[in-house]
Amino acid sequence: MDRHLSGSQLARLLAIDPDARPYYRVLARTVRSLVLDGRLPVRVRMPAERHLAEALSVSRTTVTSAYDLLREQGYLESRQGAGSWTALPDASSLGADNPWLAGEDDGLLPLHSAAPSATSALPGAVAAATDRYPRYALGMGYDPVGIAPLREAIAARYTARGVATRPEQILVTTGAQQAIHLVTTMLLSRGDPMLVESPTYPHVLGLARTRGARIVPAGVPDEGWRDLDLLTSAMRQSAARLVYVIPDFQNPTGHLMDDAARAALTAEARRYGTTLVADESWGELAIDEGARAAPLAAFDTDGRVITIGSASKLWWGGLRIGWIRTTAATVRRLAMLRASVDIASPLFEQLVVAALFEGIEESRAERARLLGVSRDVLAAELAVRMPDWSFTTPRGGGSLWVRLSGPSATALVDAAACHGVRLAPGQWFGVDGTLEGRLRLPFTQPPQVLVEAVRRIAEARLRGAYGIRPAEPLTPSL
Structure with a gap:
């Protein structure tokens, strides 16, 4: 009945x-x-x-x-x-009410997003790009692989970080998201296994489902990648064609993979014939002194590491410029593949990012200083107001990965929204509804915003079961 x-x-x-x-x-x-x-x-x-x-x-x-x-x-x-x-929504959809899709005018403090505001170098770079823009008016106005000055700047940065790179090895994309989309489209067919960390960047899970890939999660231990056994054993057992990793201040955990682990990971990928896609979008956001590692590609000997980078975290997400570092032959394949999407990234934004690369060390220092202050303020406020929560303070990146003491992240997210704060529950970063007891709290907002947000979250916790009074057990009528 x-x-x-x-x-x-x-x-x-x-x-x-x-x-x-x-x-x-x-x-x-x-x-x-x-x-x-x-x-x-x-x-x-x-x-x-x-x-x-x-x-x-x-x-x-x-x-x-x-x-x-x-x-x-x-x-x-x-x-x-x-x-x-x-009912339950389709697993391939994040849902129409996902806070990521919310507008900025809803009045809620945006702790669901880890995107920082623009660096102070942006206005000068925009002015420089404006001056250079007319020089391109006599040409087509677009280049499928990206304009030469930007590709040269990106290649030079990789070389300076320890992995020799030529401009021909760089493909400029419209954000890191397009870069990931192009790589997965090129490498994955329906039903192919794709290995991802758990937790991981949520939009990668959506891309994998769109491709019809079989998602294979490998847990990231609380202490980070000191032991690669979970990752490498999953690589071997699943025969994954592609492994997506975030070795630099992993999103959302903030862990930094050290050089020894990077060397071991690339060796295992070589052993099992797997392609590593390294998302280094957070790679330039070290906060603490010495919190750096060589790019994963520095340990690659046969072109199986494809690196993805982005301007959004270091400079500003509104630029929507990313890039892929790989072999020159793969760059040509990817450029042909993108022709069905957008042909090329916007010229003006490429010129802006090229100008920003000229002062990259100054931008890194500015980000480290501001993020360091916000990180420490957020950690201190949580220690005072939510001492029963636990987390490891990262040495860089943009967020804390918090373990809650109870009940569920979903209930807390709902209650916090009623108190004016948008939060990112752990389920966003896991596969099949896992990580219910986790919460990602970014420290990319100014300290005063974080103090107020934590105050509101604490208030939401005090109101019964996260703002919802205890309910009677459900006994549906038959």
């Missing part, structure tokens, strides 16, 4: 603070949390909108808006004349 809930049953289960605003979003978030933690089973028929509105003493429009939002997110399915049932 069909399982269903009455309006009064669901209202008791929800137990939402009547002062929560906007109420329809809080209602939708609370239902979503109940589904995710199993208190509201999948395929339970929800009460009619008017019945739930009466039970909650709100307007029917409010409930209708909440149901509409749940349908958009994939947590509710409806059929005309038959009602609505709880």
Whole structure:
């Protein structure tokens, strides 16, 4: 027989603070949390909108808006004349209400994003690019592999960091995300195994699912890559064609892979015939003295390491310029592949980044100073207000990977949003809903923003079960 809930049953289960605003979003978030933690089973028929509105003493429009939002997110399915049932969204979708997709004008403190604001060098670089821009007017205006000055600057930076590189080995892309997309498209076919760290950069999981790859997660230990056994044994057992790693201030853990581990990893990849894709987008953001390592490609002897870099973390995400370092032959293959996407990256932004490379050491010093202050402030505030949480303070990067003491990150994210803070739960960074007890807290915001955000999170924790009063056990009607 069909399982269903009455309006009064669901209202008791929800137990939402009547002062929560906007109420329809809080209602939708609370239902979503109940589904995710199993208190509201999948395929339970929800009460009619008017019945739930009466039970909650709100307007029917409010409930209708909440149901509409749940349908958009994939947590509710409806059929005309038959009602609505709880559901789980497709695994390949992050959901319509994912905070990453939220606009900047929603008034919430954006602790869901680790993107820093623009460096002070940006205005000067924009002025320099403006002066140089007219020189390109007599040409086509685009180059599929990137303009020569930028490729030369990127190649020179790799050479200075210990891995000799020619401009022909660089492909400029429209952000690191496009770089990852091009590489996975070139290397992966449907059903191929792709090995990723767990946790990892969430958008890579989406790309892998889009390609139809079989995702193979390998856990990153709390102490980092001192022991590569989990990674290398997964490489061997899965026969993965591609391994995606973030060796520099790993997102979200902040771990830095040392030179010995990099050498061992490339040797294992050579042994098993695997291609390593090293995302070094955070590579220039060392905070502590001596927190540096050679690029992973410095340990490569046969062209199996493909390196991805980006201007977004060191200088500014709005530039949308990334790059790929690989063999010259692979650059040509990737340039042909991108022709179906956008042909080339915007000229003006490339000129801006080329100008920024001229003062890269100054930008690195500025980032290290500002991020260091914010990191220490965030760590200190958490120690005072949430002493039961644990984390390892990273030597660089942009975030803390926090282990919560209870209940779930999903519930905390919902409660924090009601207190004006957007958070990134651990599930975003894991495979198949794992890492529920984790939270990524970036320190890319100014110290005063972080202090206020932690205060609000602490306030959300004090209000019962993360802002939702204890609910009665669910016993659906039969």
